[in-house]
Amino acid sequence: xxxxxxxxxxxxxxxxxxxxxxxxxxxxxxxxxxxxxxxxxxxxxxxxxxxxxxxxxxxxxxxxxxxxxxxxxxxxxxxxxxxxxxxxxxxxxxxxxxxxxxxxxxxxxxxxxxxxxxxxxxxxxxxxxxxxxxxxxxxxxxxxxxxxxxxxxxxxxxxxxxxxxxxxxxxxxxxxxxxxxxxxxxxxxxxxxxxxxxxxxxxxxxxxxxxxxxxxxxxxxxxxxxxxxxxxxxxxxxxxxxxxxxxxxxxxxxxxxxxxxxxxxxxxxxxxxxxxxxxxxxxxxxxxxxxx
Amino acid sequence: xxxxxxxxxxxxxxxxxxxxxxxxxxxxxxxxxxxxxxxxxxxxxxxxxxxxxxxxxxxxxxxxxxxxxxxxxxxxxxxxxxxxxxxxxxxxxxxxxxxxxxxxxxxxxxxxxxxxxxxxxxxxxxxxxxxxxxxxxxxxxxxxxxxxxxxxxxxxxxxxxxxxxxxxxxxxxxxxxxxxxxxxxxxxxxxxxxxxxxxxxxxxxxxxxxxxxxxxxxxxxxxxxxxxxxxxxxxxxxxxxxxxxxxxxxxxxxxxxxxxxxxxxxxxxxxxxxxxxxxxxxxxxxxxxxxxxxxxxxxxxxxxxxxxxxxxxxxxxxxxxxxxxxxxxxxxxxxxxxxxxxxxxxxxxxxxxxxxxxxxxxxxxxxxxxxxxxxxxxxxxxxxxxxxxxxxxxxxxxxxxxxxxxxxxxxxxxxxxxxxxxxx
Numbered sequence: 001x002x003x004x005x006x007x008x009x010x011x012x013x014x015x016x017x018x019x020x021x022x023x024x025x026x027x028x029x030x031x032x033x034x035x036x037x038x039x040x041x042x043x044x045x046x047x048x049x050x051x052x053x054x055x056x057x058x059x060x061x062x063x064x065x066x067x068x069x070x071x072x073x074x075x076x077x078x079x080x081x082x083x084x085x086x087x088x089x090x091x092x093x094x095x096x097x098x099x100x101x102x103x104x105x106x107x108x109x110x111x112x113x114x115x116x117x118x119x120x121x122x123x124x125x126x127x128x129x130x131x132x133x134x135x136x137x138x139x140x141x142x143x144x145x146x147x148x149x150x151x152x153x154x155x156x157x158x159x160x161x162x163x164x165x166x167x168x169x170x171x172x173x174x175x176x177x178x179x180x181x182x183x184x185x186x187x188x189x190x191x192x193x194x195x196x197x198x199x200x201x202x203x204x205x206x207x208x209x210x211x212x213x214x215x216x217x218x219x220x221x222x223x224x225x226x227x228x229x230x231x232x233x234x235x236x237x238x239x240x241x242x243x244x245x246x247x248x249x250x251x252x253x254x255x256x257x258x259x260x261x262x263x264x265x266x267x268x269x270x271x272x273x274x275x276x277x278x279x280x281x282x283x284x285x286x287x288x289x290x291x292x
Numbered sequence: 293x294x295x296x297x298x299x300x301x302x303x304x305x306x307x308x309x310x311x312x313x314x315x316x317x318x319x320x321x322x323x324x325x326x327x328x329x330x331x332x333x334x335x336x337x338x339x340x341x342x343x344x345x346x347x348x349x350x351x352x353x354x355x356x357x358x359x360x361x362x363x364x365x366x367x368x369x370x371x372x373x374x375x376x377x378x379x380x381x382x383x384x385x386x387x388x389x390x391x392x393x394x395x396x397x398x399x400x401x402x403x404x405x406x407x408x409x410x411x412x413x414x415x416x417x418x419x420x421x422x423x424x425x426x427x428x429x430x431x432x433x434x435x436x437x438x439x440x441x442x443x444x445x446x447x448x449x450x451x452x453x454x455x456x457x458x459x460x461x462x463x464x465x466x467x468x469x470x471x472x473x474x475x476x477x478x479x480x481x482x483x484x485x486x487x488x489x490x491x492x493x494x495x496x497x498x499x500x501x502x503x504x505x506x507x508x509x510x511x512x513x514x515x516x517x518x519x520x521x522x523x524x525x526x527x528x529x530x531x532x533x534x535x536x537x538x539x540x541x542x543x544x545x546x547x548x549x550x551x552x553x554x555x556x557x558x559x560x561x562x563x564x565x566x567x568x569x570x571x572x573x574x575x576x577x578x579x580x581x582x583x584x585x586x587x588x589x590x591x592x593x594x595x596x597x598x599x600x601x602x603x604x605x606x607x608x609x610x611x612x613x614x615x616x617x618x619x620x621x622x623x624x625x626x627x628x629x630x631x632x633x634x635x636x637x638x639x640x641x642x643x644x645x646x647x648x649x650x651x652x653x654x655x656x657x658x659x660x661x662x663x664x665x666x667x668x669x670x671x672x673x674x675x676x677x678x679x680x681x682x683x684x685x686x687x688x689x690x691x692x693x694x695x696x697x698x699x700x701x702x703x704x705x706x707x708x709x710x711x712x713x714x715x716x
Contacts, residue, residue: 043386128489128547148489149546149692235375237491238546239689254379256678257714260386 030271036264043253043260055265064240065266068248069273075158075244076223083163083219084212087170092200094171095178105175109168116165120232123161124148127233151241154234158242162229166222170215177211178204213285220281224274245270331364332616334623337384337391338369339377339606340442342573343640347371350636354626358619365619375490385409385611392614393623395441398604399674402432410437411610416621418628421646429604429671438607439627443645445660445669446568447500447588447600449575454481454563455585462587464598466532469590473540476563484537485562486545487553488691491684496566497537498683499672500589500601501530507670508597514673520709524701529592531697537566538691545691558582569656570605572641586660588668600663603672604645676711679704 037055041048059065094104111119127147135144145153181204189199227246230236236243236251243251249270253263338347351367358365370391372380377395384390396404404410413419414436419427422440430438455461455472458479463469473483488494505527506513516522542548542562550567551574557565558578565571566589575582591597608627614620627633628646637644638651653661663669675683682704689695695703 043382128544128549132544132547146544146546146692149544151692151694235489235491237685237688238488238692239685239694241689241694250379251681254382256681257676257711258382259714 033264034268036261037268038265039261040259041261042258048261051261055262056269058262059266059269062266064243065245065248067240068243068245069270071242072224072226072244072246074155075162075226076220078159079162079166079223080216080219082159083166083170084215086163087167087215088174090167090171091174091178095175105172108171111165112168114165116161116228117232119165120161120229123157123164124233127157148234149238151238154238154242158230158233161233162223162226165229166219170219173211173215174208177208181207209285209288213282216285217278217281220278221274224270224277331366332619334365334367334393334616334619335391336367336369336623337377337381337394338371338608339374339395341371341373344369344371346636346639350632353632354623357626358622363619367623375492390611390613392616392620393608393610395606395608396438398429398438398440398607399672399680400677401430401437401607401609404609405432405435405437409609409611411612411617411621413437413439413610413621413624416625418625418646421628421648423645423647425602426604426645430607438609439624440604440607440645441627442570442606442642443604444569444643445586445600445602445657445664446570447586447660447663449557449565449567449569449571449656450585450587451557451560451563452583452585454560462585463590464595465593466536466590467593469533470536472564473536477540482542482562483540483564484542485553485557485565485567486538486541486691487548487550487556487565487567488545488688489547489549491681491688493550493553493567493684494687494691495680495684496568497534497589497687498530499680500566501533501591502527502675503601503670503673504589504591504597504599505530506673507599508591508594514675517708518712520712524704528697528701533589533591534687534690546688554578568605569641569643569660572654572656576641584656586656586663588663598668600660600669601672602664602669676708676715678711679707682707 036048038050038052039048040051040055090104090108094101094108097104114122131143131147134140147153147157185203185207186199189203194202225246226244227250230242230244230247231250234242236247240248245266249263249266252266253260336351348369351369355365355367381391381394381396390409401410412435414434416436418439419436422430422436426440426443427436429443430436430440450462454476458475458481460472460475463472476483510526513522513526538545542556548556550571553565554567554571554574555578556562557567558575560579569586572584575584586600588598588600608624610617610620610624627636628648630648633646633648634651637649641654643657644651644653686695686700686703690697690700
């Protein structure tokens with residue numbers, strides 16, 4: 001008992017530096033934010049008034065906010081499927097190769113090392129210059145779409161860039177999980193006459209459920225907060241049609257009427273929504289995981 | 293054995309933490325002792341990265357000048373892109389990390405002054421040098437609160453060579469403008485350059501059309517808007533010229549940024565461009581032989597509404613709580629220095645706005661000035677910035693067909709009322 005306590009103390013000491021940073025830079029601002037959500041602070045003035053829940057009442061009638069939330073939800077759903085399927089396919093393809101694993105792993109992971117703001121500007125150049133060059137000079141006419149201006153294609157463009165940026169990260173998690181599947185299980189399944197398709201769905205897929213939980217959790221979380229890709233690619237435009245909640249909040253706080261208080265109220269609502277969805281997702285997924 | 297190892301680990305962890313703390317302490321001490329008393333750092337934040345070179349040189353000159361006076365000044369010049377500038381600035385000010393001097397749009401002077409973020413410059417030497425009509429644009433409640441930097445008369449830029457080839461002259465009415473577009477199209481030219489990727493560019497169309505319409509025919513509209521007694525419905529015909537521009541514009545407007553638009557315009561991709569003279573720098577660098585002119589955008593067939601916009605956009609403010617307020621004021625005065633200011637303004641192709649500016653202005657500036665001399669100009673309207681933003685957004689949507697004119701009118705009325713409620 002005594003030594004258990006000592007062990008805990010040692011562990012605590014090790015996490016203390018990280019914990020302190022976390023509390024100062026994440027937890028404190030988050031809680032302080034909840035307070036500002038109840039004020040009419042504009043970020044510039046030194047004084048502000050306590051306004052109770054009037055900010056939250058106003059959110060209920062704010063169509064731009066709900067439209068941006070709808071757009072974000074659409075983005076989350078598509079990202080969940082597309083990013084995870086792509087990443088899993090990359091992982092399986094690379095794992096099944098005998099040679100050159102390192103090269104492919106590095107190649108697919110590379111976009112993840114570039115900041116998405118930079119990635120977004122790179123792709124913005126591709127969508128507004130390179131594709132039109134190909135369309136005009138090489139006759140690849142299906143590329144001649146309004147990639148930034150037409151809401152439909154702008155959404156596709158955003159998804160392409162987001163998947164490009166995040167698939168590598170998810171792929172690494174899936175690869176680690178795939179390597180953890182015991183060889184003897186796959187072998188005995190083959191001996192029993194299972195083909196590759198069956199082996200994947202009956203043996204491997206159930207075994208990598210924990211990785212799936214993590215990846216879906218991560219995608220859900222980051223997709224709900226999507227900002228940099230959209231900001232650098234379309235800026236939420238034309239107008240507001242590709243505006244995510246994060247961009248809506250940002251604009252409320254930093255442009256127009258500069259309403260920090262109202263913007264923090266909006267982000268509190270977003271936080272509650274994400275929290276709720278994440279709890280539900282973890283409950284469902286945890287139940288499905290297989291233990292060896 | 294195990295417990296020894298554990299103890300060791302604990303010891304290492306503790307000592308690491310302590311030594312980190314000690315390091316941090318040492319550093320701050322060193323910094324303090326290293327800095328001589330007379331050395332001053334001045335943080336300047338400006339919103340026009342396209343003039344980075346010119347201003348860096350000017351800051352060096354300022355440093356040299358101050359060194360002669362026995363003060364070692366180091367100017368840190370920051371230039372975030374103009375799209376993000378305001379948010380960066382506001383974050384810095386609210387985070388108690390305000391720059392000593394910063395640029396702001398003249399429309400925002402009142403708001404920043406109210407929040408206590410601007411120093412009164414009325415008694416500074418620079419005030420006496422600014423031209424009367426420009427000084428008005430930086431004065432709030434009788435106090436001069438910022439140094440004007442960019443002041444211009446602007447409207448529609450046009451390519452004089454293309455116009456000449458087609459036998460056209462600058463239009464005075466909407467019908468004439470329509471005819472210009474028709475002739476240009478017949479001769480195989482794209483009439484208008486559209487570069488709407490950044491929201492402030494389509495917004496220029498409302499700046500010009502509302503300004504012309506209101507100044508020519510509906511003089512008390514803005515005043516009544518601020519009292520919630522008017523509507524955009526009254527100035528609905530601003531959509532006529534906007535439609536003409538969009539229908540006669542270049543392809544792929546949403547994929548074209550403002551700089552790219554300026555470059556393409558300079559290369560003759562279109563004959564006209566709704567853009568201020570501030571784009572001249574980019575245009576002339578792209579094509580130094582460009583023969584460019586300015587005409588006011590016609591709103592309807594009433595010539596009284598066809599006016600150029602006379603406005604001060606960028607101004608320089610001094611943060612009152614600056615640690616080096618005296619040096620910051622020196623810098624503000626140096627911007628309109630008797631000896632050096634002229635060269636700076638000329639190299640940025642800014643318009644002359646003070647008595648110290650004695651250089652010859654560019655042909656397009658002269659073009660616009662002619663309209664001003666004839667009395668065919670108006671002072672830029674000051675709309676709430678939320679409304680200006682909204683106009684840019686809605687015009688983007690209008691251009692891609694996601695919203696109709698009636699909806700824009702309704703939305704802008706709402707936004708204006710909302711802003712009024714906040715600024716009470």
